[in-house]
Amino acid sequence: MSKIQERGSTHVYKVNKISKEEMDSMVSLCVYEDPPYCNAACPLKLDTRALMKAVAEGDFKKALQIYEKIAPFPVLLSQCCEAPCEGRCRMGEVGEGISIRDIEATVAANGEVTKSGGVFRRKKRQTVALFGSGLFALFLAGEIEKKMYPLTVFCEEADIEAYLKSAAAFLDEQSFAIELKRLKSKDIDFVFGCELSPKFFEEKRADFNVLCASEEAAKCFFKDAQCDRALMYYEAEKLVMGSGSGTMDAAFGAKKAALTVDRLAQKLSPANMRGEEGAVDTRLYTDMSEARELKRVAKSGAVYTKEEAMAEAQRCIQCRCEECMKSCAYLKHYKKHPGLLSREIYNNTQIIMGDHQLNKPMNSCSLCGQCAVVCPNGFDMAQVCHAARRNMVSTDKMPLAPHEFALLDMLFSNEEAFLARPQPGVEKCKYVFFPGCQASAIAPATVRAAYEDLSDRLEGGVALMLGCCGAICDWAGRYEMQETTREFIKNELSKLGDPIIIAGCPTCKKELSESVGGEIIGIWDVLEQIGLPEGAKGLSRPAAMHDSCGARGDEATQNAIRDLAAKLGCELLETEYQRDESPCCGYGGLTMYANREVAHEMAEKCLERSDAPYISYCMACRDRFAREGRESRHILELVYGTDAGNPPDISEKRWNRLTLKNNMLREIWGEESEMAKLPYELNFSDEALEMMDDRMILKSDVIAVIEHMRETGAAIDDEDTGYIMANHRVGNVTFWVALTEDAEGYTVHRAYSHRMKIVKGNG
């Protein structure tokens, strides 16, 4: 059989199968990181979702910390902010939006006043002066102090109480007391009773690095003072200034002004590098089915009590787009949203020297395309992982180990187990039946029954082609091998006179449509036309239908299968994630070879939809579900009354394909094809069989070791175990077998392998 070249390690070259621009445009489809609507609407960028979560959990201390990040005076802000967030709350679309401002007011009133600064925070060197009072000036003072600039406030008021009063005369006594305490705790130098005149300003001007003023004060100093509202900056006099028409306007103005102070203090242009300011748009998708409590919690007094605030915050559905992560076991396993995971996988392909830590995640996606269907924006993780795999292959950095077994299996299907014959007595057949490699491996009797039925009932002759469509090398990213396979199949089809392909597997149908083209139909389409054969019978119990990922987007196939099931008398149950939304069983994309844990989670995810038996129309799905212990039948088993029984192990799968080919050759085409017989008895202990299936060691590998031992005599006796230990290198793997010998032959007790080569001496 053909071999596959191991990857190189010293070649360093770069080929891009996916450009950075393509990746960027793909990543931009993922809206996971878009802000929730309430947050996007807030010019101050309050993390409302986190605040609601903290309140819902009763953590008012944490809630206040979140609120204080954007509000130096939380009580003040919460009592008079215009709350643009409430208007955008998605709950408002199905009921009443969350009373965010009322919750904030309760948070501000109930959380502890946290002390400014911190033990480890140091004041900056650049000094700032702020002239005047009022709401804008108060907020600006709070923002500058938070940025750790030594700040001096010059005001006309006689004391700190009067200063606060000038900004927030509307506060009730209790609220005023809280904010006064907060203001006093801040590290700000106040100079009271100043006369804010141009002369006073000129006297102080040279003592500070950055100067700020309320609009009123600025106009006293400069008659024509006028600021740029985007920067809150009067450039002619290098004065940061502003005012606010409302509370939110004053708070947002103070935030912009504080950023300008920051830039000026660093001697940078205030207009540059400001980031995104103010309210923004968002594309976040929210699953509104989460909404339960549609009515607002009523207030028993002027403000919510803590309990009322908690109940109201618990109504928040925590808007977050996780549609793909809810439905895909792979994304759930890696706990990363596809935007982030894609970026990391792309970066992985760009590493020239160093560890490719994302190889495993890249090879663990089943390439099934479910995410593209469930994502509101059509983000396709399969596209990213497939391109990344091809990129790794093109740069010779793709490890062979995760996919080698599957690739060799494909070569086996298209070499030793391959068969292409026209129907006996028909020179040029109208059709060719292509059952797919997994059908021959898992349910050979079904394949044979299907072929005999088709060749019996279809006019024009039906040829047979047993082989692999090339999906395996396509999934592995081995594009050169894929091209070779395409040429091979195309050539074999041409020898048969390019008949219409009747695919037995939706993945083969899809793969062959893309590779060799021509007319391709499914066996389900044919059966719909010619009706069921005699003896066809459905399951007696209601069953769940699992749609194949190969049939995603192929509504005609999905319908034809359901029609077949109905004709068979099957009662199908409604389940989650059907048709185009169907998840992968774990075989697709070679996940079961690259990451068994994820493949198992994928099968579990499929099976959690129903406790009933599963009917599928892809043999790999049938096999994966049966391996998980679920009653699982391929629809063709029901059509032809064949039961493939327990899932075969990896050696039986090959054996099934080979015997199917040889039996059909002998019995249908009258061609003798002897299967080589061993000149000795070969037995396996149960432990050895289990071990071999787990370690992907074939009986043919073990036979190769024994043949080598018989030929060369190379082996050792292990005194401790009593076993003979023999080895042989097959392709890129060295296999070891522990066996015992008797008069008839050998019994295999253990088997293991390694990919490293071992040589005597220092090499």
Next chain:
Amino acid sequence: MQDRTYYVIDPEGKLRCRKCNVKLEKGRAKFMYLDNGFPVELPVCPRCDFVYVPEALALGKVLSVEKALEDK
């Protein structure tokens, strides 16, 4: 680097080469993978150079080094 030995197994006289009918001895050998080499001392037949890799070594240290190199 050349003198460093990454792994040592002494056969302690419990392994015998079937071909040469002599006991395996602790001897120098080298694991090679993806252009990397690792000197080790393993049970080796002094006559025919058969090198024995025990199961625990193959599925332990060897496998973990293989995986690390594959992702380089």
